[in-house]
Amino acid sequence: MSEQSLLLEIKDLHIEGRADETWQPIVKGVDLTLHRGEVMGLIGESGAGKSTIGLAAMGFTRDGCRISGGSIEFDGINLRKASEAKRRGLRGKRIAYVAQSAAASFNPAHKLIDQYCEAPLSHHVMSREEAEKDAVELYRRMRLPNPEEIGFRYPHQVSGGQLQRAMTAMAMACRPDLIIFDEPTTALDVTTQIEVLAAIRDIVEQFHTAAIYITHDLAVVAQMADRIKVLLKGDEVEEADTRTMLATPKEDYTKSLWAVRSHERKEQPLAGPGETPVVSLRNIDAAYGKAPVLFDVSFDIHARRTVAVVGESGSGKSTAARVITGLLPPSSGEVLFDGQALPTGYQARSKDQLRQAQMIYQMADTALNPMQKIREIIGRPVAFYLGLSGKALEERTRELLNLIELEPDDFIDRLPSELSGGQKQRIGIARALAAEPRFIICDEVTSALDQLVAEGILKLLDRLQSEFDLAYMFITHDLATVRAIADEVVVMKEGKVVEQGRKSEMFQPPHHPYTELLLSSVPEMDPDWLDRLLAERAAAGTEPA
Amino acid sequence: MNTQAVGKALRTAPPTAWFGMIVILAYIAVAFLAPVIAPYGEREVVGQQYLPWSAEHILGTDKLGRDMFTRLIYGARNTVGIAFLTTLLAFLLGSILGLLAATTGGKLDQLLSRAVDVIMAIPALILALLLLTIVGTSITNMILVIALIDSTRVFRLARAVAMNIVVMDYIEAARLRGEGMRHLILREILPNAAAPLVAEFGLRFCFVFLSISALSFLGLGIQPPTADWGSMVRENATLITFGEITPLLPAGAIALLTVGVNFVVDWMLHRASGLKE
Numbered sequence: 001m002s003e004q005s006l007l008l009e010i011k012d013l014h015i016e017g018r019a020d021e022t023w024q025p026i027v028k029g030v031d032l033t034l035h036r037g038e039v040m041g042l043i044g045e046s047g048a049g050k051s052t053i054g055l056a057a058m059g060f061t062r063d064g065c066r067i068s069g070g071s072i073e074f075d076g077i078n079l080r081k082a083s084e085a086k087r088r089g090l091r092g093k094r095i096a097y098v099a100q101s102a103a104a105s106f107n108p109a110h111k112l113i114d115q116y117c118e119a120p121l122s123h124h125v126m127s128r129e130e131a132e133k134d135a136v137e138l139y140r141r142m143r144l145p146n147p148e149e150i151g152f153r154y155p156h157q158v159s160g161g162q163l164q165r166a167m168t169a170m171a172m173a174c175r176p177d178l179i180i181f182d183e184p185t186t187a188l189d190v191t192t193q194i195e196v197l198a199a200i201r202d203i204v205e206q207f208h209t210a211a212i213y214i215t216h217d218l219a220v221v222a223q224m225a226d227r228i229k230v231l232l233k234g235d236e237v238e239e240a241d242t243r244t245m246l247a248t249p250k251e252d253y254t255k256s257l258w259a260v261r262s263h264e265r266k267e268q269p270l271a272g273p274g275e276t277p278v279v280s281l282r283n284i285d286a287a288y289g290k291a292p293v294l295f296d297v298s299f300d301i302h303a304r305r306t307v308a309v310v311g312e313s314g315s316g317k318s319t320a321a322r323v324i325t326g327l328l329p330p331s332s333g334e335v336l337f338d339g340q341a342l343p344t345g346y347q348a349r350s351k352d353q354l355r356q357a358q359m360i361y362q363m364a365d366t367a368l369n370p371m372q373k374i375r376e377i378i379g380r381p382v383a384f385y386l387g388l389s390g391k392a393l394e395e396r397t398r399e400l401l402n403l404i405e406l407e408p409d410d411f412i413d414r415l416p417s418e419l420s421g422g423q424k425q426r427i428g429i430a431r432a433l434a435a436e437p438r439f440i441i442c443d444e445v446t447s448a449l450d451q452l453v454a455e456g457i458l459k460l461l462d463r464l465q466s467e468f469d470l471a472y473m474f475i476t477h478d479l480a481t482v483r484a485i486a487d488e489v490v491v492m493k494e495g496k497v498v499e500q501g502r503k504s505e506m507f508q509p510p511h512h513p514y515t516e517l518l519l520s521s522v523p524e525m526d527p528d529w530l531d532r533l534l535a536e537r538a539a540a541g542t543e544p545a
Numbered sequence: 546m547n548t549q550a551v552g553k554a555l556r557t558a559p560p561t562a563w564f565g566m567i568v569i570l571a572y573i574a575v576a577f578l579a580p581v582i583a584p585y586g587e588r589e590v591v592g593q594q595y596l597p598w599s600a601e602h603i604l605g606t607d608k609l610g611r612d613m614f615t616r617l618i619y620g621a622r623n624t625v626g627i628a629f630l631t632t633l634l635a636f637l638l639g640s641i642l643g644l645l646a647a648t649t650g651g652k653l654d655q656l657l658s659r660a661v662d663v664i665m666a667i668p669a670l671i672l673a674l675l676l677l678t679i680v681g682t683s684i685t686n687m688i689l690v691i692a693l694i695d696s697t698r699v700f701r702l703a704r705a706v707a708m709n710i711v712v713m714d715y716i717e718a719a720r721l722r723g724e725g726m727r728h729l730i731l732r733e734i735l736p737n738a739a740a741p742l743v744a745e746f747g748l749r750f751c752f753v754f755l756s757i758s759a760l761s762f763l764g765l766g767i768q769p770p771t772a773d774w775g776s777m778v779r780e781n782a783t784l785i786t787f788g789e790i791t792p793l794l795p796a797g798a799i800a801l802l803t804v805g806v807n808f809v810v811d812w813m814l815h816r817a818s819g820l821k822e
Binding site: 021325326327346349351354359361363366367368369370371372376380381384385431435 | 557715721723724732737739
């Protein structure tokens with residue numbers, strides 16, 4: 001690539017953010033060079049400064065941040081010294097940005113094609129007719145269905161994956177020299193992710209556009225990038241071309257990232273036929289209003305076992321959890337606890353029935369009351385269910401903090417806002433444990449966390465399960481998590497259970513076609529994986545999902 | 546909020562907020578120390594009517610020969626005290642019902658919300674005049690009537706704020722734990738709704754204060770001989786035609802407090818919304 005011309009050169013970039021009346025460094029001296037047509041992968045945990053660097057490449061910082069040192073040169077233009085008007089002239093025209101959540105980035109009040117035309121028109125690159133014709137062409141290249149018509153829909157009328165592709169098409173509108181992709185597929189299901197990845201890669205190649213691809217998913221970056229830069233807390237760890245980086249990472253931190261998916265628990269034997277399952281769903285049908293969501297769903301969860309419920313968004317896996325907790329009474333069928341039918345609504349359940357089944361939420365941010373201290377968050381269920389108070393309550397609370405590996409003296413009087421994401425999730429676990437339950441629903445508990453942190457949470461859940469004989473229902477869309485934690489797997493699609501069985505059987509062929517699709521869609525570290533998969537699917541005659 | 550946080554907040558407060566706080570403190574001090582500061586009695590006739598400003602009567606006398614300065618000071622006690630009590634009542638009623646409506650939802654929410662809509666559809670001052678004519682004029686009645694009318698505004702705010710809180714996972718967790726309505730509202734929702742409600746308290750206080758003065762001006766509020774700024778303006782309004790500013794002093798007192806409270810509220814809202822300058 002070195003023979004090609006230099007497009008972006010960032011030298012010794014320092015960025016600071018304002019917190020508590022002082023400026024704290026976010027990016028501490030990062031260099032980045034990008035040539036025309038090259039794709040650079042930026043990878044790191046949250047807080048590594050990936051997005052901040054991505055935005056800085058446009059000469060932009062978020063509110064409350066400032067560039068405090070270094071230089072950013074884009075095609076000979078010094079972006080730090082250029083006037084705001086000049087920088088604005090570049091954005092959208094020569095540098096474009098694709099955000100993580102297309103759904104939040106599109107204006108819901110305008111049609112897709114109107115939003116597409118905005119940049120070319122305001123930069124006077126095309127007339128309205130040209131821009132519309134061009135939009136259709138790009139929609140076609142992004143392999144959107146009905147490219148002639150899709151632009152005339154509103155953002156809510158197309159699916160998440162289509163929206164993300166429309167967003168990429170929009171970024172391409174002025175044929176920019178550089179596109180910054182900020183986690184463009186993180187919010188998507190694995191099966192949808194594939195098509196978006198393939199479309200993005202093709203279009204970047206076709207127009208010879210340079211790109212910065214920001215993600216925390218190693219397997220994704222392996223498919224997309226020519227070179228990878230690993231970041232940690234605002235510092236560069238190392239940079240190398242993709243194949244070298246994957247094969248022989250130099251730094252310990254990079255190696256630890258690569259090795260992260262190693263946790264795998266030993267599969268428990270199936271429960272004996274005489275053993276009563278802790279929770280058992282029998283022929284559950286459920287609906288939101290008149291729209292049916294679950295159809296004849298049945299599965300059992302035994303003590304000391306983890307049942308992973310897998311499926312795309314909208315497959316009904318979270319709805320099944322709501323039926324078990326009693327938030328959504330089923331229209332038919334029943335939920336048994338220890339062989340006894342539970343009242344369908346949670347209001348009708350006894351305190352003890354409520355105590356036995358607890359829930360851990362996906363977003364620890366909204367699952368913990370921001371105005372309560374840890375002492376109250378964990379202490380409340382202890383006081384409420386077990387009637388402890390005073391010294392006994394304090395002791396039990398500290399014991400629970402020890403169980404989740406947080407130092408009680410340090411944490412008991414903190415507010416949730418003073419914790420990291422992983423620590424918050426641990427508090428969520430402690431709150432569930434405080435009730436001394438026999439069954440815990442884990443709803444995507446690791447999907448909002450970085451891989452290293454998620455790994456710690458999975459290990460903790462594993463340890464607690466064997467210590468307290470817990471039964472887990474583990475809702476997830478991530479098959480790597482399933483591999484790590486499950487004993488049994490239930491695969492759901494469109495409200496139905498399509499396949500269920502032991503984990504070892506699920507990951508062995510033959511699969512149900514849908515399970516096969518899910519399994520094959522999980523990105524692998526191999527940089528050739530996407531090409532191979534697309535070739536295989538083309539050969540099999542299936543459209544890329 | 547702990548003392549440290551309060552200290553820090555005060556240190557970083559803008560000058561306008563400081564001005565507002567000083568004004569409010571001064572008013573509170575005057576209200577409490579009225580008998581000490583005032584040179585004469587509240588209802589005492591001390592001289593000729595409409596005496597000009599002099600050393601004896603700093604701001605002259607009113608149409609009955611009572612000392613203006615004394616009445617202005619007692620007026621702070623009556624008007625501010627009653628306004629505070631009324632606002633407090635409006636808040637208790639409005640926020641409890643608002644939070645309850647948002648938490649319970651369903652029929653209760655519909656019932657309360659529609660009732661509030663009906664009350665809000667009638668212009669506040671006209672409704673107050675109407676109700677006061679029906680129940681009769683007295684300080685207690687006035688407090689109750691204004692509290693009822695203003696509680697509808699508080700209800701709407703409390704309900705709207707709580708609506709965004711009750712959908713949070715931690716509320717779902719509390720419900721699934723089997724918590725009662727009392728715990729849900731007081732321990733889980735209220736702490737998170739407190740900031741906008743406190744800010745609204747300041748704002749609402751100004752409105753209540755103005756309503757009381759307006760009603761007094763119209764003769765349906767605080768009754769003579771009790772000193773009150775609204776009625777003081779009305780009683781001495783004739784002097785305005787002679788180019789005197791004395792009758793406008795009570796109005797100025799009202800304006801100053803309103804501005805002061807609003808400065809403080811602006812600052813608190815700014816902090817509550819998490820905006821940085």
